Amino acid sequence: MSTTTKKRVPFRWVALGIAVVALLLAGVVSYYASANPDGLEYVAGKTGFLDRASEHGAADGPLAGYGTKGVDDARLSGGLAGVIGTVVVLVVAGGLVLLVRRRPTDSSDEA
Secondary structure, eight states, X not given: OOOOOOOOOOHHHHHHHHHHHHHHHHHTGGGGOOOSOOXXXXXXXXXXXXXXXXXXXXXXXXXXXXXXXXXXXXXHHHHHHHHHHHHHHHHHHHHHHHHHSOOOOOGGGOO
16 A cells, blocks of 8 residues: 655745746737727727726826837737736735745744
8 A cells, every 4th residue: 555645836836837827828818819999998989988088197107008118019019018017916916925924933932
């Protein structure tokens, strides 16, 4: 009778795998994304108030309009914006995990 033990995968490898998949989705899959407007723009166009929309404060930002400012190729611009956004989200999420993770308590601290 043989017993098999499950080998634990280090969290670092899991996190790296998640990051790689997220970056591939953001950079590659966005290349094939629809050119049709998103849901809000679609409804605004159907109901007739799209022409009354005003620009928001970040309209001139480097990643405004689902693209990257200064990159002329629309697909490359969208993919690059997706990768940059994904990296920002992963860094913020990783920072939050580091801040709120449980640390082992020292038994000498207990009274």
